[in-house]
Amino acid sequence: MLIRAATYRLHVFDWSQKGFGAIKRYNQVYNLLKKPEHPPPLGSMKLALLSLLVAFVLQCVQARFRPWGWNHHHYRPILINPSAQPDLPSAQQASNSAASAGLNLTNIQGDVLIGMRKITETFFFFKITKIRTFKSQLGSTILPMITSTDDMLSVTTQPTTALNVAFSQRGLTALGVRDNLGDSLFANGQLSGASDLGDKTSQWVPQFSASNIDGVFLLASDSIENVNILLFQLQASLQGSISEVYRVQGQARPGDQQGHEHFGFMDGISNPAVTGFSTPHPGQTVVPPGIILLGEDGDSKQRPSWARDGSFLVFRQLQQRVPEFNSFLLNNAPSQPNMTLQQNADLLGARMMGRWKSGAPIDLAPLADDPVLAADPQRNNNFDYTHPNFDINTDQSHCPFSAHIRKTNPRADQSAISNQIIRAGIPYGPEVTSDETASGTSSSTPSLERGLAFVSYQSSISSGFAFIQQSWANNPSFHICE
Ligand code: HEM
Numbered sequence: 415m416l417i418r419a420a421t422y423r424l425h426v427f428d429w430s431q432k433g434f435g436a437i438k439r440y441n442q443v444y445n446l447l448k449k450p451e452h453p454p455p456l457g458s459m460k461l462a463l464l465s466l467l468v469a470f471v472l473q474c475v476q477a478r479f480r481p482w483g484w485n486h487h488h489y490r491p492i493l494i495n496p497s498a499q500p501d502l503p504s505a506q507q508a509s510n511s512a513a514s515a516g517l518n519l520t521n522i523q524g525d526v527l528i529g530m531r532k533i534t535e536t537f538f539f540f541k542i543t544k545i546r547t548f549k550s551q552l553g554s555t556i557l558p559m560i561t562s563t564d565d566m567l568s569v570t571t572q573p574t575t576a577l578n579v580a581f582s583q584r585g586l587t588a589l590g591v592r593d594n595l596g597d598s599l600f601a602n603g604q605l606s607g608a609s610d611l612g613d614k615t616s617q618w619v620p621q622f623s624a625s626n627i628d629g630v631f632l633l634a635s636d637s638i639e640n641v642n643i644l645l646f647q648l649q650a651s652l653q654g655s656i657s658e659v660y661r662v663q664g665q666a667r668p669g670d671q672q673g674h675e676h677f678g679f680m681d682g683i684s685n686p687a688v689t690g691f692s693t694p695h696p697g698q699t700v701v702p703p704g705i706i707l708l709g710e711d712g713d714s715k716q717r718p719s720w721a722r723d724g725s726f727l728v729f730r731q732l733q734q735r736v737p738e739f740n741s742f743l744l745n746n747a748p749s750q751p752n753m754t755l756q757q758n759a760d761l762l763g764a765r766m767m768g769r770w771k772s773g774a775p776i777d778l779a780p781l782a783d784d785p786v787l788a789a790d791p792q793r794n795n796n797f798d799y800t801h802p803n804f805d806i807n808t809d810q811s812h813c814p815f816s817a818h819i820r821k822t823n824p825r826a827d828q829s830a831i832s833n834q835i836i837r838a839g840i841p842y843g844p845e846v847t848s849d850e851t852a853s854g855t856s857s858s859t860p861s862l863e864r865g866l867a868f869v870s871y872q873s874s875i876s877s878g879f880a881f882i883q884q885s886w887a888n889n890p891s892f893h894i895c896e
Contacts, residue, residue, distance in 0.1 A: 502531075
């Protein structure tokens with residue numbers, strides 16, 4: 415019976431095609447997330463100078479703004495820390511790793527390496543309306559407010575609200591940047607790649623098809639009030655030089671669901687360990703920094719020097735229809751003996767995802783959840799689909815080939831260092847209401863829409879996100895075992 419469940423060739427984007435519309439709406443935008451220590455208006459200054467400038471400016475800003483209470487440290491964490499997710503390195507550990515790998519963590523924006531951990535995060539997509547004003551404010555006011563990776567690693571250095579910024583190709587062009595960044599999917603913009611990804615742009619949020627997004631501010635804090643205060647200050651400092659195109663407000667789910675996405679599965683467990691930042695946990699794939707960061711060791715492309723330590727950001731708003739997902743599991747549950755219908759439905763869900771809702775991997779716990787395993791980062795990512803006396807090319811008794819995590823990171827099925835991404839998204843939308851549960855149908859009220867604000871970072875969109883979605887997730891022939 416288990417084998418029968420294994421024959422479901424479902425993955426995250428197939429789900430909607432299979433009729434229960436788990437994921438309906440998707441948008442996507444490609445942005446370059448780069449600490450603007452060398453924003454376009456600064457012209458041709460060399461990186462070394464600019465790095466020094468960053469350190470200097472940051473210190474000045476802290477001294478200058480603290481007395482006024484503007485975004486100063488408030489010593490409350492702005493990140494969640496569920497036990498299933500591996501701990502971030504301490505500031506000292508990260509600084510030691512960075513020193514030995516020659517990485518400068520003050521030069522990397524704070525969201526790129528830390529994963530899916532924000533308590534609340536707003537994505538503020540904007541269009542630049544007054545280029546000269548925007549350019550000058552970007553260099554003078556916004557740059558000192560940008561949160562770096564080392565800022566994020568300790569509660570004592572986290573700002574009240576972390577701020578990052580990324581630009582689309584359209585935005586860079588508007589700012590006068592003509593450099594070739596070496597990524598054609600980024601240069602051509604999200605619309606041009608949509609059909610290759612299997613997207614129907616009629617299902618995109620219209621603002622993403624309109625091709626007028628120049629950039630996005632990412633604001634993360636422990637409360638939406640704090641995010642909104644910084645957003646207000648940010649807009650005031652930009653003196654009317656941008657207009658809002660679209661906004662997505664994400665937040666970690668409440669209570670014991672913190673860290674879980676809306677279908678109920680613990681998320682943010684498996685991200686690659688980046689050399690120069692984190693020490694690998696057992697089973698974690700290790701990648702050189704250049705797989706995620708431009709211009710670093712492992713990045714195979716030529717990049718302009720100012721782009722060093724930037725990363726390409728892929729954003730997708732993926733709607734999740736939770737009541738429909740739950741009905742699908744119940745209606746298609748296997749019939750394992752000695753298990754209730756709900757237990758069989760949970761088994762199907764776990765085999766579709768590759769993990770139980772707790773986060774325990776089915777490769778290690780194929781028949782029943784194991785919450786102790788789930789909560790142990792020394793064990794919960796330590797598997798690669800190989801098992802003694804089983805042939806990895808045919809064995810689906812532990813984890814089906816179609817499971818989301820096996821489709822998106824095949825581990826020992828196929829070595830794929832260059833296809834690794836850092837996932838840094840966050841759920842958006844409210845909890846399922848009792849009316850939705852009773853009717854088994856997602857509400858069509860816009861404010862009740864929920865899903866995943868998916869974010870991935872990579873130094874190559876075509877090897878990272880686009881490859882995973884196109885060549886693995888959306889490809890019914892991956893993997894073929896018959
Ligand atoms: C609504 C949409 C999605 C949901 C609900 C979702 C949920 C999850 C969950 C629960 C996990 C397991 C937790 C973990 O290993 O950290 C996971 C892992 C992962 N997901 Fe997704 N995901 C979604 C979309 C995507 C997309 C669009 C991609 C990329 C194209 C993707 C790529 C990955 C990768 C690479 C992993 C890690 C696999 C591993 O290393 O074992 N996911 N996802």
